[in-house]
Amino acid sequence: MTRIFFLAAALAATSLSACSSGDESLDQTGADPKLPALDETLLPPMKIAKPAGWNGELPTVPKGFTITPVATGLKIPRQILVLPNGDILVAEDSGGHAPKLRPKDVIAGYIKSLGKSSVKGGDRITLLRDTNGDGRPELRTTFIKDLDAPYGLALVNGSLYVANQGALLRFPYSDGQTSIGTPGEEVTKLPAVVNHHWTKSLAASPDGSKLYVGIGSNSNVGERGMSVEEDRAVIWEIDAATGANRVFVSGIRNPTALAFEPTSNQLWAVVNERDELGAELVPDYLTSVREGSFYGWPYSYWGKHIDPRVHPQKPELVKTAIAPDYALGSHVAPLGLSFAAGAGFPGFAQGAFVGEHGSWNRQSLAGYKVSFVPFANGRPAGKPRDFVTGFIKNGKARGRPVGVAWDSARNSLWIADDLSNTVWRVSGPSAVAMGSPVGPVASQK
Numbered sequence: 001m002t003r004i005f006f007l008a009a010a011l012a013a014t015s016l017s018a019c020s021s022g023d024e025s026l027d028q029t030g031a032d033p034k035l036p037a038l039d040e041t042l043l044p045p046m047k048i049a050k051p052a053g054w055n056g057e058l059p060t061v062p063k064g065f066t067i068t069p070v071a072t073g074l075k076i077p078r079q080i081l082v083l084p085n086g087d088i089l090v091a092e093d094s095g096g097h098a099p100k101l102r103p104k105d106v107i108a109g110y111i112k113s114l115g116k117s118s119v120k121g122g123d124r125i126t127l128l129r130d131t132n133g134d135g136r137p138e139l140r141t142t143f144i145k146d147l148d149a150p151y152g153l154a155l156v157n158g159s160l161y162v163a164n165q166g167a168l169l170r171f172p173y174s175d176g177q178t179s180i181g182t183p184g185e186e187v188t189k190l191p192a193v194v195n196h197h198w199t200k201s202l203a204a205s206p207d208g209s210k211l212y213v214g215i216g217s218n219s220n221v222g223e224r225g226m227s228v229e230e231d232r233a234v235i236w237e238i239d240a241a242t243g244a245n246r247v248f249v250s251g252i253r254n255p256t257a258l259a260f261e262p263t264s265n266q267l268w269a270v271v272n273e274r275d276e277l278g279a280e281l282v283p284d285y286l287t288s289v290r291e292g293s294f295y296g297w298p299y300s301y302w303g304k305h306i307d308p309r310v311h312p313q314k315p316e317l318v319k320t321a322i323a324p325d326y327a328l329g330s331h332v333a334p335l336g337l338s339f340a341a342g343a344g345f346p347g348f349a350q351g352a353f354v355g356e357h358g359s360w361n362r363q364s365l366a367g368y369k370v371s372f373v374p375f376a377n378g379r380p381a382g383k384p385r386d387f388v389t390g391f392i393k394n395g396k397a398r399g400r401p402v403g404v405a406w407d408s409a410r411n412s413l414w415i416a417d418d419l420s421n422t423v424w425r426v427s428g429p430s431a432v433a434m435g436s437p438v439g440p441v442a443s444q445k
Helices: 002-016 103-113
Strands: 066-071 077-082 088-092 124-129 139-144 152-156 159-163 167-172 185-189 200-204 210-215 234-239 245-250 255-261 266-271 283-288 326-330 334-339 351-356 369-376 385-388 401-407 412-417 422-427 442-444
Touching: 066 124, 077 152, 077 412, 077 422, 088 152, 152 200, 152 210, 159 200, 210 255, 255 351, 266 334, 283 334, 326 369, 334 412, 351 401, 351 412, 369 401, 385 422
Parallel strands: 077 401, 139 442, 200 255, 255 334, 334 401
Antiparallel strands: 066 422, 077 088, 088 124, 124 139, 152 159, 159 167, 167 185, 200 210, 210 234, 234 245, 255 266, 266 283, 283 326, 334 351, 351 369, 369 385, 401 412, 412 422
C-alpha cells in the first residue's frame, strides 16, 4: 500500500504538470457541440483547484441581485429541497466508500481529495427556517440523522422521500416539523455494489405517483467489468405506493440531478460523462429523459460516436443510441438542476439553473459556477449564461456548487456549496428583504 501511495503522488505530480493536447477553446455548449478527435490517455492532464477561504468576499451575481451565506459550517451540503411552508432541507454527506480495486483507483482518489473539503460528511438532513420572512434562518435543526449518504430529496403527498446511497426511504411529514426521530420506511433498495458513483438523484412526477432515481455507473467506461454495471448508468421509475421499479432509460453514465420542467412536465437530467479521452471529450450534458431511450454508455458517446476502449463492442446497441439535448461543456461536472418557475428572475425568467461542481481532469479549469440555460416552449432556447461565478480566484477554489433549488415564494435561488460547506441564497430585485444581513443561526441538535 505504501508503494501505491508513492506511485500515486508521483503520477499526480506528473499529471498536474502535463500539457493538454486538446483544444480547450472549442464551443461545446448547446445542441451541436464541437467534438474533437480522441486523445486517449492513461491518466488525463490534471489541474486541481486547491481549497481557499472566502475571506469576507462573496460569489459574483448579476447586477441587481444579492447573494448571502444563509448557513455555514455544514457537513458537505449536497442537495436542497424547499418545503411548502418555506423551510429548507439540506442533505449532507460525503458517501461512496467504493473499494479501491486497482492502483488507478488509489491514484485518482488521492488526486481528487486535493480539491475537496476536509470535513467529514454529516449523513444527515438539516432544516433551515426563516420565521419572520427576512431572508435569514433563525432556526437550524438536525431534521433527520444517522442516514447513509443521503442525496436526492422529494416531498410527495405528505411523505418525505430520501435517496440514501443504498435505499429509497419514506418518512411521514407535516408542515412545521423541526425533526423526525423515527426510522424511515424502505420503499426499495437501490443498487449499491461497489458504488463508484454513489449519489442517487431523485425527482417526483407532478402527480406524485412515480419517483425517478438516477443511478450512476460503477466505472469510467466499464473497466471493472460489466457484471458490476447491472442496473447502473440508468434512471429508475419507481411506483411511490408499492416500490415496484423498472429501468426508465439506460446508458446514461451518471445522472446527478433530476427535475421536471414546469411548462411541459417533462423530466430532465444533468449528466456527468466519461473521462480520459481528452480535455474536450466528452461534454457533460442536460437532456430530456425519454422513456426507453439508450444514451450510449459505455459503448458510445454523444449519440453514436464509438468509444474504442470498450470491449467487446455492441454495434447493434450503438445503433439505438440517441444524442443528448444540450451540451454544457466537457468536465464541468454538473451536480445540480432546478427550473425557474412563476415570475422567475428578471432576465432569467424561464430556464434551468445548473450547479457546475468543476473539473479536475483538464489543465484549464471548467465549471465552478452556477449557469442558466434559457428555455422556450419547454426546450433549451439559447446559449448558457453565467449566473453565479467567483468560486475560483487565483487558481484556487473558494467553493464548489452542487445542488440548486428555485424558490418561487421568496423569488430566490438556493445553492449548496460542498467545499466551503455553505448554503447560499441569491435574491432577485423583488425578493423579500433583498440583501438583508446574515446574523447568527440558532442550532438545535
